[in-house]
Amino acid sequence: MYIKLFNKTLLLFFLTGMLHTLSAQTLDEIIAKHIQAMGGADKLSKLKSLKITAEMDVMKMKVPITTTIIQDQGFRSETTVQGMTVVQAINGNTGWAINPMTGQTKATALPEEAVKSMTAETDLTGLYNYKEKGYVLTLEGEEDLAGAKVYKVSMTLKNGIKRINYISKDTFYILKIIVHATMNGQDIKSENLQSNFKQVDGVTYPFTSEVTTSAMPGTTMTLVITTLEVNPKIDPNIFTMPTN
Template sequence: MQRPQNLFKLLAFLIITCLAGAANAQNVDDIIAKHIKAMGGEKLGKLQSMKISAEMDIMNMKVPITTTIVQNKGFRSETTVQGSTIVQAVSGTTGWAINPMTGNSKATALPADAVKSLTNETDLTGLYNYKEKGYKVTLDGEEDLAGAKVYKVTMTLPDGVRRINYISKDTFYILKIVAQTSVNGQEIMSENVQSDFRAVDGIYYPFTSEVTTSAMPGTKMGLKILAIEMNPKVDPKIFEMPQ
């Protein structure tokens, strides 16, 4: 059972994973404004919910993942591994999971660090209106990313979580995100390289991602988006912990 349990921990992290001073303030705001325009502009402000169907290539397996998010309210993922469906969800300040691969088919409460990480994923709009959200951003220079010139913009969330966004100087899409999160009390670094941006209802989204993590050094995991539904009607009960 060791391999399935390790796989579950990694999947939990990956699901969580798939978002300097006054002198830089004007420059970073200009960059973010261009990024927001490239992603869909004010249409981002109308984004209230999303359902994502995807497939992850991990450990030589094709793993289907369905994720449903309601802006700032709820997150639920369903991952099918070896015929078992793993569920993770948060609503407000509470979270829970069902993991049949551990031999327990009942819902159990998620630890506080996992709840915090998944709660951060309920923000569907990233840098859009970042000041109103209480996010802090800094421009930390420019780099070359696989031949693409990028701005390095660090976003710090109110709970202290930091994400480094590598924003293309050409398209103003985010080409890579470097983040640090806590899984089961262990600090894990991740890199998510994003590509194949496509418009869905006027909002651009990366349909291909390649993820590496310190939890599995030397291993690359691919994620392909199969379909995205913008603003679907979502029953809030799906985020509630089953009795």
């Protein structure tokens, strides 16, 4: 009796371990195909900076946005609305903003929650080398996304920010990203539908994004990239908070 019970227990542990291994292999295969679809490890490993010029359509306004990023170092966006330029920047683990639309004409430090959320934007390579970055990924199954079959892969970043990536079973592009973040003590959910994928210098990018957020219910922001520069020379001082 004890031998039979022992054998059954061994079998259970064996099957559980095997299923876990198969699941891990499946996730790794999906990520490997995604990395290849985005341009491959060789290209992504050499991605050090980006400069993006785009136009956002929001509430019947055309809003130009310029975004400059240095991998794992700095992020800066400049958004012009009604002739006024709003600046948001991340410099390592600190951040600051200038928002003349609220009367804030001098640089002001961003709250910790905002810095935590925006710091993830300094990672240009996404799921590439996710284990080395300290990201935790889980394959949660398959779903249908507006007729497209996708893998649902949840991701927890090193700083605790949670994302859900919907990866196409056909192209292995990320078609949708859901992000949960805390702002002013409230849980903010944002969804980003990505399309119009193009390659620039061998790396694939979505040139169109449709963004909705619980912070602005009922509003869809459509972002269209007009120019994208890969590995431009960037002065790191643009991320430093002005002393005013």
